[in-house]
Amino acid sequence: MGNIIWIIPAAPLIGSILLGLFGARWSNRWSGFIGTLSIVISALLSVAIAVHWFQDPPVDEHMRIMLWRWISLPEYSSYIEFYLDPVSLIMMLVISVIGLLIHIFSTEYMAGEAGYSRFFAYLNLFVASMLLLVLANDLLVLFVGWEGVGVCSYLLVGFWFHKAANGYAARKSFVVTRIADVAMLVGILLLSNALGTVSIQPMLAKAALLWPHGGIMAAAGAALLLIGGLGKSAQFPFQTWLPDAMAGPTPVSALIHAATMVTAGMYLVIRLYPLFALVPSVLTVIAVGAVITILTASLTALVQRDIKRVLAYSTVAQIGYMFLALGVGAWSAAMFHFLTHAVFKALLFLSAGAIAMRLHHEQDIFRMGGLRQKLSVVFWAFLIGSASLAALPVVSAGAFSKEMILASLWESPGLGKWLWLAALFGAVLTATYIFRVVFLVFFGEVKTEPTGHYGVRIVVPLVLLAIAASTIGWLEMPKFMASSSVFSSFLEPVLGHPATESTLPHWVTAAGYIAPLLGVVIGFGLYRSGYWVRTAGPVGQGNDGGQAERSMGEGVRRFMRAGFGFDFLYDRLLVQPFLWLVKILRNDPIDAIFMSAAAAAMRFHGALRRSQIGQLRRYAGMLALGSMAVIVIMVFA
Amino acid sequence: MTYSMFDVVFYGAGAFSVVTTTLAITRTNPVYALLNFVMSILGIALVIFVLGAPFAASLEVIVYAGAVVVLFLFVVMMLNLAHLKTDFGVKRGRSVRLAVPGVLVISIIIEIGIAFSGRFGKETTYHIIGPSAVGRQLLVADIIPIELGSMLLLAALLGAFHLARLSPERGRQ
Amino acid sequence: MINLSWQAPASLAIILFALGLIGLITRRNLIFVILSIEVMLNAVALLFIVAGMRWGHPDGQVMFIFILNLAGGELALGLVLLLRLRARITTLDGDSANILRES
Known part of the structure; x- marks a missing residue:
């Protein structure tokens, strides 16, 4: 089974190359077909591998598939090698399956856009890079995928490059993440230099063996890699690029800037968790930074006009929750939240895109309204997504993952209780801001009349994602409900056993369930009182109208x-x-030095030129003089 | 110190060629200058003969006195000197113009004299190196330089041929 | 057996060379310039003969022949250029042939 795994990233890569080479000549229908087909292959293979894995797990719960030797040096060699364990299997599944749904959605969403085949070429390339990232066995290959997704993000944010603002947003996202990536590269080099390998598993084993708990080398390596992860995941202090990245097409926002790429930072930390576990100080930094991220992003989301910006800030905040879980060592909780978040955030973005499709690409929530009857499919999809984001109890997937995070926060020593409180406050805010959007967009009177209709390629992904968003949480339930722990027991071989819930007081659990409901109530109350509309703020984003x-x-x-x-x-x-x-x-002050040399040469040239008078006899005399000098040198020297 | 016949011939011919060369380079009429040049070449040919190189002496007469000077005469005729100003008159500062080359030439002579003095021995035995020895050296040992020389001549031939073709559109400018 | 000093003929060659050089530098008429060059080449050829005599070796005459070769080629091209120049300038003044200069 493992030897065909290379097809999973290769298929989108080939699709991307084909589209890049011939897409301009193909019809849009054919481009969309090829672009989607490559992802279908990946998704089917991923599912097949996952099913096979469940039926017959490999020895030691992981597979290593070596493709070929990449770099070969006397004391060092790097291989193109894939590493599949439950963590990367889940990542791979999410990327390929959600990627497939978003591709299907895009074939209709992007219809009629210029650069249709270009869009699918980029999107395929992104999926290929992302799969390479999660399957990589060593940090070098991972870094290749890491930069690959960065490039694709840049290309897709600037997809409508005719508008200067989109180009600016693309550059911003690229530059900010690049700054973080430099730190990450330094971290990789540091680790490879100190431990002599970049292959992840041997490296982690060596690190645990050689470095003391809380050692300075481990801290430096972990911190540098963490900076890279924070940059990619748009966490504090790198969070500013993600809202601007919403300039790209909405499916891109759904796939790259919500479901997959921005969680690469979390994946990096989980992949290297033994290293991070060595340095509790770095974990504390992660947790505190995550709290700052959650609170600022949630508060910002509360006052945005643009639906995509709300979702962008909510993405930042939700990834903040994942990092918060990482910060207290709840690795499987973070993974679980990643899974549910990928599903419901993709759903929310696709719903937003579906709304925008029908409303002449209107994204201002104050110009929408009353869409509940007009766009009932999208209403239900968005409502399920919002419930999941807000973590409404039982009916949504987000509730279970967020509950898991809150529980692990409560149980962690040290700052744990304060982190729990902040996270709980964040949960209230989350429910408030997302239901603010729900009420403003789908209730009240109609402000913009929708036009057109949805095709099957829009509806099917929405329905599938909505079903997933409401049911996927049942993979992992608290003990008092159903005692289902499929997810964490699946991850157990890699990430260890999650913390038990035995010591959790009942009121803590209850608070976790009540907070979102409270948020919804606040949102509704302020909607009814007209507070949201009164405080809508000026049109446009963030600038003070005065x-x-x-x-x-x-x-x-x-x-x-x-x-x-x-x-x-x-x-x-x-x-x-x-x-x-x-x-x-x-004005190049350094260049002035060189230019002065050039000017001196010019002056010298002028002086020399004056000697060139065009008189044959003088030339002959000079020749004679020169011969004299040569004779003097030859004879007397 | 007695003077042999060889010495007499050498000094006589050498003095003759110096005088005629001086005359050749100071004439204003090119034809007179060429006649003096022929005389000087005959003198030099005699010197070469005395020095024991009969083959080179005959070549000197044939090539220089024959071919070169005749070529010169052809060109002088083609230049149509009757309609060409050849006397440029004396310009101001002539003495300076003569002084500079004079100093230059004298210093070169002194320099070469110093370079030669006290080297290469004084006396030499007298050999006549006949055409056969020269030919053997030339065509057996130096065959490659001979070929290079022929290429040089070929290049000169082609160049002369090309340049001498008067193209009306460019030549009349 | 006759002994001959090589210095005297070498001096003759040098004197001829100097005369040619004087002619080259002082004369403005281009015919005389080429003539002076021939004189100088001739003088050098003579010097080679002297050297061949000094060492009793045919190489001096071989070099003489090469110089004849060179002189022939040089003369042919020089005279043709003279003819071409005649079409451009009205005199044979070498100093007036500086029309390639921009100012």
């Missing part, structure tokens, strides 16, 4: 709307000094 009343509350809201001023801060701290430097270097 016409709003100068009250304290509006000032705070404006600050929140602008994402807590991180963009402003980075602009002042990093971008402006850089531009200043560029302005200085524009």
Whole structure:
């Protein structure tokens, strides 16, 4: 079974190459077919491998499939090698299956767009890179996939490159993640230098053997890799690129900037968790950073007008939850939240895209309204997604994963209780902001009349994702409900046994279930009182229009709307000094030195040129003089 | 110190060629200059003969006095000197113009004299190196340089042929 | 057996060379310039003969022949160029043939 695993990333890669080479000449229908077919192959194989795995798990619960030797040096060699264990199997399944649904959705969503085949070429390339990332056995191959998804993200955010703002957003996402990637590369080199290998499993074994608990080398390596992960996952302090990345087409936002790529950072930490487990200080940093991320992102999401920006900030916040779980060592909880989040966030984004399709690409939630009857399919899909995001109890997948995280927070020592409280507050906020969107978009009077209709390729992915979003949580339930722990026991060989829930007081569990309901109630209450509409803020994103009343509350809201001023801060701290430097270097002061040499040469040339008078006799005399000198040198020297 | 016949011939011919060369380079009329040049070449040929190189002496007469000077005469005729200003008059600062080459030439002579003095021995035995020895050296040992020389001549031939073709559109400019 | 010093003929060659050089540098008429070059080549050829005599070796005459070769080629091209130049300038003044210069 394992020897065909290479087809899983290869199929989208081949699809991408074919589309890149011939897509411009193919019809849109054929491009979409090829682009989807390659993912179908990947998805079917992934499912087949997963089924096979369940029936007959391999020895030691992992498979290593070596393809070929990549780099061969005297004391070092790197192989293109795949490593499949329950963690990467789940990642692979999510990427290929959700990728498939989003591809199907895109074939209809992107119909009539210029660059249809280009879109599928990029999307296929992304899936190939992402699969390479999760299947990689060593950090070098992982890094290749890591950069590959970064490039695809750049290309797809800037897909409509005719608008300057999209190009800016693409560059921003690329540059911010690249800064983090440099740290990650340094971390990889550090680890390979210190441990002599980049192959993950031997490296982790060596690290655990050689480095003491909390050692400085382990801390440095873990911290550097963590920076890379934070950048890719848009966590504090790198969170600013993700909302701008919403400039890309909505399926891209669903696939790359919600379901898969942005969780690569979490995957990295889980993959290397023995290394992180060595350094509790780094874990604490992860947890605290995650709390900051959750709270700022949730508060920002609360005041956005643009539906995609709300979802973007909610993505940041939900990945924050995953990192929070990582920060307290609840690896399988993070994985579980990744799984549910991938499903419900893809669902939410696709629903948003489906709404925008029918409303002339309107994304402002205050111009929508009353869509409950008009777009009932999307309403139910979005409602299920929102319930799952808000973690409404029992009916949604998100409830179980979030509950698992909250439980592990409560049980963790040290800061655990405070983290639990912050996470609980975040859960209230999450429910509030997402149901604010639900109420504004689907209830009240109609503001923009929908046009057109949905094809089957829109509805089927939505329905499938909605079913998954409401049922997938049953894989893992708390003990007092059904005592189902399929998921964590599946991951147990890799990630160890999750913390038991025996010591959890009942009121803690109850609080976790009540918080989202409270959030929904707040959202509804403020909707009924018209508070959301009153505080809608100026049209456009984040910029202060100046016409709003100068009250304290509006000032705070404006600050929140602008994402807590991180963009402003980075602009002042990093971008402006850089531009200043560029302005200085524009006239190239170093070059002036070289130009002065050139000017001296020119002057010398002018002087020499004056000697060229075109008089034969003088030339002859000079020749004679030169011969004299040569004779002097030859004879007397 | 007695003077042999060889010495007499050598010094006589050498002085003759120096005088005629001086005359050749100072004439204003090119034809007179060429006649003096022929005389000087005959003198040099005699010197070469005395030095024991009869083959080279005959070549000197044939090639220089024959071919080269005749070629010169052809060109002088083709230049149509009657309609060409050849006397440029004396310009100001002539003395300076003569002084510079004078100093240059004198210093070169002194330099070569210093370079030669006290080297290569004083006396030499007298050999006549006949055409056969030269031919053997030339056509057996130096066959490659001979071929290179022929290529040089070929290049000169082609160049002369090309340049001498008067193209109306460019030649009349 | 006759003994002959090689210095005297070498001096003759040098004197001829110097005369040719003087002619080359002082004369403006291009016919005389080429003539002076011939004189100088001739002088050098003579010097080779002297050297061949000094060492009793045919190489001096071989070099003489090569110089004849060179002189022939040089002369042919030089005279043809002279003819071509005649079409451009009205005199044979070498100093006026500086029309390639831009100013």
